[in-house]
Each structure stands twice: as C-alpha cells, then as structure tokens.
Amino acid sequence: MGLSPWRMIGIGGTNTRIGGRMILTNRCSRAIGAIALLFLLLTGAEANARGAKVTAEPIPDAVWAYMQGRSWRAELRCPGRDQLILLRVPYLDFDGNTQTGALIVASSAAKAVAAAFQDIYDSGKFRIYRMSLIDEFGGDDARSMAANNTSAFNCRTTDRGAMSRHAYGMAVDINPVQNPYREGQLTEPEAGRAYDEPSKRRRDIVGMIVDGDVVTRAFARQGWRWGGHWKRSVDYQHFSNDGH
Numbered sequence: 001m002g003l004s005p006w007r008m009i010g011i012g013g014t015n016t017r018i019g020g021r022m023i024l025t026n027r028c029s030r031a032i033g034a035i036a037l038l039f040l041l042l043t044g045a046e047a048n049a050r051g052a053k054v055t056a057e058p059i060p061d062a063v064w065a066y067m068q069g070r071s072w073r074a075e076l077r078c079p080g081r082d083q084l085i086l087l088r089v090p091y092l093d094f095d096g097n098t099q100t101g102a103l104i105v106a107s108s109a110a111k112a113v114a115a116a117f118q119d120i121y122d123s124g125k126f127r128i129y130r131m132s133l134i135d136e137f138g139g140d141d142a143r144s145m146a147a148n149n150t151s152a153f154n155c156r157t158t159d160r161g162a163m164s165r166h167a168y169g170m171a172v173d174i175n176p177v178q179n180p181y182r183e184g185q186l187t188e189p190e191a192g193r194a195y196d197e198p199s200k201r202r203r204d205i206v207g208m209i210v211d212g213d214v215v216t217r218a219f220a221r222q223g224w225r226w227g228g229h230w231k232r233s234v235d236y237q238h239f240s241n242d243g244h
C-alpha cells in the first residue's frame with residue numbers, strides 16, 4: 001500500500017550494477033560486460049535476497065541486438081524497441097530457490113505484468129520452472145514450451161496466421177509443460193499431455209495453474225484474462241490483456 005507498483009519497479013534506477021558494467025569505457029571491457037549481461041538474462045541468476053522486487057529497464061543494446069531474427073522479426077510489423085521493456089522477475093524455482101528471470105513485455109503492459117509476478121513471488125505459493133528470454137530458443141515457441149520456459153514477447157503469428165498477443169508483448173505463458181495448450185487432438189508441448197484435461201489438473205501439482213489460485217487471481221487483479229477459460233481450445237499457460 002502507499003507505494004504504487006510502478007514506483008516499486010523503479011524504471012531505470014535500480015539496476016546500477018548492470019548499468020555500471022555497461023558504461024565501462026574500454027571497448028573490450030564493454031563487450032565483456034554486454035556478454036555478461038546477456039548471460040545473466042538468458043540463464044537467469046540466482047537471487048539471494050528475500051523481498052526481491054520486479055525491476056524494469058529499457059531494452060539494453062546487447063539484448064536488442066540478440067533479439068534480431070529471433071523474437072523480433074523484420075518481416076512482421078513488430079513493436080519498436082521503445083515500445084518494449086525488459087522486466088527482471090524474482091521467482092521461486094521448482095526447488096523453492098529464488099531466481100531472477102527475464103521477461104520482455106509491451107511498455108504499456110509492464111506495470112500490470114510486474115505487479116502480477118510480484119504478487120506471485122510474494123505469496124511464496126507458486127513455483128516457476130524457468131524464465132529465460134525466448135531468444136535463447138531462437139524465438140521458437142515450440143522449443144521454449146518443450147523446455148518448460150516462461151516467456152512473454154515473441155513477435156510471431158498464430159497457427160491461423162494472425163498476429164499473436166505475444167507479438168505485441170501483451171501475453172505471458174507460464175510453465176507450458178504443466179499448463180499446456182490443447183485444441184482437439186493437439187496438445188503442446190508434448191510433455192503437457194499428462195496435464196491437458198480438467199480431470200488431470202490438481203492444485204498440488206508443482207507449477208500447475210488452477211482456477212482461483214494465486215496466479216489466476218494475480219492476473220485477474222490487473223484485468224488480464226486466462227486461457228484456461230477458453231472454450232473452443234484451452235491454453236492453461238496463457239494470460240493476456242484482452243483475453244486472446
């Protein structure tokens with residue numbers, strides 16, 4: 001209370017350690033700094049502080065360069081760099097350890113997504129397997145899902161050729177294996193078949209999202225809607241600002 005989530009995110013002001021790295025004057029040191037930053041963002045870093053907060057920052061040069069031809073595709077009408085934002089997100093991994101993941105979302109969605117993941121982390125009740133930029137999987141959604149990776153921005157089309165809400169940074173996928181996408185006989189990822197029907201979904205399975213839990217409530221508070229409520233197909237991993 002009192003402090004708005006957006007203030008708690010502290011855009012531009014909180015990542016002094018990384019910022020310090022990036023302004024090294026020596027070109028070689030700068031390159032090393034950029035690589036270190038990428039490594040940190042792609043692999044996730046173990047955070048050691050309880051009470052960790054989601055932070056936000058503009059897309060760093062090294063990350064923007066890495067996104068080209070991966071999550072950002074010149075052939076599609078993708079959002080510009082200044083319309084996207086990088087969130088660094090504390091989460092509990094499947095062993096219960098705090099990690100820091102990376103998510104890229106629309107600037108206009110950053111406040112809502114940051115608040116939702118802050119609520120999830122603060123609850124201590126939900127675990128996330130992995131949260132790396134989808135660029136580590138070449139921007140390939142199937143590979144990211146198979147790796148049980150939680151992700152957001154990916155400028156891609158849907159199976160029907162329309163722009164995905166992920167293409168605008170307006171959707172998040174969480175633990176795709178425990179929360180698969182299903183349409184008819186199709187389940188993605190394949191490992192999600194164990195969890196792709198209502199009868200297979202239980203609150204006590206680690207990483208599973210169920211109606212009314214901390215995850216669905218955190219996103220509902222932001223006005224975001226859950227793909228677990230879809231009728232024709234169902235997308236248990238998916239939250240978006242407009243329900244698509």
Ligand SMILES: [Zn+2]
Nearest residue numbers: 171172173238
């Ligand atoms: Zn999705």
